[in-house]
Amino acid sequence: MSEPRRLLAGLAPALVVLGATLAGLPLDNYPKYVIAIAIVSIVVGASLVVLVGLARCITLAAGSVMAIGAYTSSLLAIHLGVPYLIGLAAALLTGAIAGWLIALPGTRFRGHNLAMVTLVFQSVCIILIREAKTLTGGAEGIHVPAPSLFGWTVRSDGDFLLLIGVLSALAVLVLTVLVRGAFGKNLQAAAGNEVAAEAFGISVPAYLTAAFVISSVGVAFAGALAAPRVRILDPESYGVMASIFMLAYPIVGGMHSIWGGLLGGGGLRVLPEFLRPVADYQELFFASLVIVVVMFFPGGFVELIRRGVLALRGHPAGPREAPQPAVAGAQAAAAVTPLPAPDGAAPLLVVEGVDRHFGALHAVNAAHLTVPVGGIHGLIGPNGAGKTSLFNIVSGFLAADAGRVAFDGTSLLELAPRDRIRLGITRTFQHVAVFGQLSCLDNVIIGRGRNGVLAAIGQSVDEMRSGPLTARARGEALAALDAVGLADLAGMPAGALSLGNQRRLEIARAIVSDPRLILLDEPVSGVAEAEIEELRALLLRINAERRIAMLVVEHNIPFVARLCRSLSVMGAGAIVAEGTPADVIAMPAVRQLYFGEDVAA
Template sequence: MSDLRRVLAGIGPALVLLALTALGLGLDNYPKFVISIALVSMLVGASLVVLVGLARCITLAAASVMAIGAYTSSLLAIHLGIPYLIGLAGALLTGALAGWLIALPGTRFRGHNLAMVTLVFQSVCIILIREAKSLTGGAEGIHVPAPTLFGWTVRTDGDFLLLIGVFSALAVLVLTVLVRGAFGKNLQAAAGNEVAAEAFGVSVPAYLTAAFVVSSIGIAFAGALSAPRVRILDPDSYGVLPSIFMLAYPIVGGMHSIWGGLLGGGGLRMLPEVLRPVADYQELFFASLVIVVVMFFPGGLVELIRRAVSVVRRPADDRRAASEHTAARRPATVQPIVAESPEPLLQVAGVDKHFGALHAVNSARLVVPVGGIHGLIGPNGAGKTSLFNIVSGFLPADAGRVTFDGTSLLDLAARDRIRLGITRTFQHVAVFGQLSCLDNVIIGRGRNGVLAAVGQSLDEFRGSAHAAAARNEALAALDAVGLADLARTPAGSLSLGNQRRLEIARAIVSDPRLILLDEPVSGVAEAEIDDLRELLLRINAERKIAMLVVEHNIPFVAKLCRSLSVMGAGAIVAEGTPADVIALPAVRQLYFGEDVAA
């Protein structure tokens, strides 16, 4: 049954488009025309979900991208006699090129700056179309010939509806597979927490570029499908106002699922037909609708529907909350401690880092042995965070060496460390809140390149053995930290203690050799600190994973770590066992402010 639900969830949006097509074929010509245009808008809405919803990138260039697709397929047919199907393929290519061009500056900006970049692209495209009169017909426009497919000439309203419905459904199917699969989840991770995403192999620039490209391909394809239906192409039909109107599709419908794009695109495109008796007030109604949705239903109409459904499921939610409470209190059984190897795994030697006149890290050195648990403590401003960020790859060093099992780390990007067997947690919990616990941990496996994610998305849709293996590995990691019962729960709804456990599960799922723990009990309730310490000891013993721990909680560090380094003024001032180091008068004076003489 679960396999059937997975398949239906994947093909459901496409089936809805096909059902609308079948319904429209039995209606009069004008309703057929309206449904055809609505289907195109649904495809545009689904495409914008990828960019606006998942990647959180505002675009005001959707209409120009649609124009690029429409003009590409039409001009190929008019000037070169290219068949319609090849023209559609040409629209896909030019759409991808347009998305890539927007992404070049677009991946460097956010918010209003990004909106301005896309607005410039929109304006330039329309100006070029208007001025290239010999090619595009300029402001007067061009007449689009009727398409022919395998000897079938598309002429009637029914023919156009069938053509647009089938091709739109195919395009939406592809988008659904990507959005529901690893590609969409990694994209949400990249947009939600860039630092955490990079730490687990998600290249944020690559994914944002891919979001622009995929979204633009879908929008350009929609433009090519609609071009023969509208018959006359002119640049004014693809101006700034249509771009703003398209941006409202995912906002009103719901930005985080394909259903939102379909609901917003189809609903807003059909709404003018409903509002014909008050046509003079259409713009006011649209503006009011957007404001109401943004203020009261940030998740769009899809969220409104889910709220209604959640009323029925409230008892199940109560049971889930009780399960979470139980998981948070689940005792950890400490396994026998495995003796660490004298062989060094992570070596830091002579590392320096300056911030202007501030010498943040001064010839720092430390060694984490194979299977060892090494702590790094020091007062605020001692340089711990700077050294930790150098080791984890988020801060370049000015001098020195950092090696892992003989491999230099200083020239590697943060995302590349997971391939060597290094993972991490964060001082401020960095789970991907909109994703489930299971999806968070699957991302922790580290196989998150864009092309790899596209393949994994297809595997998930097909229910392949690779997808099943990834789920099983993630479930095993969740079980190791006591969160297996919450695998389907959104990570953002967990308590802080359970989010810390989730971070640990995400860190161990790739079977690393070293975990970098950045204040693992920061903000955690006192009652849970011992449980987390015992959990880390058990993981170290069972999985032979070494750990480098930065922490302010001295009792926690003393009970967890087998060796300890103390930093002061950027330098390592003491090393040894926790008991010996903490007892040193110089350390107590530095860390606790005690008088050395006393």
């Protein structure tokens, strides 16, 4: 996508909000009111896309968070005479605090448990608002004064529409930058595969907390924005039914796009106006609509529209992988003669005396191995030998009971998995762990490892304006994709690739950060025989050209024997043999352990 088109795509949702505002100004008062409230609902829907859609966290507390924003700005104006804009800023702060409070237990739960946590928060907040009669007016509610900005008192329906439209457009623009940028992509990665996300520097708890905070800030802002327009605040207007209704915004509109928030929030808020002749059946209609969308159009209205556009263009199936994908890099790799590891190469990864127990099971028993700088070391053994446990200890996803794991002299046992990439360690996975909804290019950009929350927010802003950080990240990612023969598929969703190309994509994601060591967990598992040799040649080429060391866990013995320069064999948790592949595989004890051959024979 060209830079002007990328900028326009980022501005489009905010421009739509402004367009709806301008279109409503010439209308009568009641349509102006409906459009203003619908625009507020758009902000709520866009905010919930961050939490419900990208982070996949169900919340039933949107009503209470909206009430917190509305009551904060209104009470400051009523009791302290605080100007409206300062009240809006205070609503943002209290919304952030509310999101953080929900996130404290919320990041520890998923599914129905998380829904219950948010429901408790919702109920407690509404009860407190109802019972604090002296401050909030209790169940009878309070009257919200007309806001005033720089001497302009907002009173007419047109004034309210203009105010709400402009401020909502700004809010939607901020949310669009986050959803479309690195923050939104990293959040999808964290929700889609937590283990893979952690391996590439994404702190899942930090991102989920950020999602709760950002979403709550947006919802609280919407509440403060709408408060003067609805004029009277009462706790029942923000009850659990309101939260359920808001939860439907991203579900019906589309959970993975900012447009889903616009379509869901604005559409569902305007829909009751068209259902007035059957007002008694509105709730039944809404419930049926949600069920139909979930069952038949899980991507919401956005997905339905996308399918229609593709059908009109003659591409009803959407993006497809080319029958003969680009494999130039792999074909060239087959002709490369790998450089041998230098004699006496310094040890890069050292594992000494590592132990791990699972109850009475001694899964890893005083294991040891060494991977030299630029070396390729294999780890084999029968099922249950402890390979996976040892691999997970090295990669940081399993703690060791005893022993030492050091990388270039730095101890790894005290580091979180996400911290290893900063040292120069990346990995692939036994079961392909690409982020399926993201493009191949975005998958590889995540592999660069610069994925802290604040860094991702800054990158999102840079991406919006096509800045130098974005250009550099895209350049490095495209180079890595080209190295594995996938440059022509950079824009394709990773989940649409064949298994063999997903393996290539994992390798591209692993090499983009220019690591010193790659941990390869069964890199040819499930791959067709015809592609195994290509992957072997590709790995040898990467090792030869980039001097990247590799630790390979694999069951395919011929593949390991032709790839690795040294080999360790595990049995009953311990290393039972070491040496060159030919020497190790020829050992009678290894053949008995691994192949079941009789030693005497």
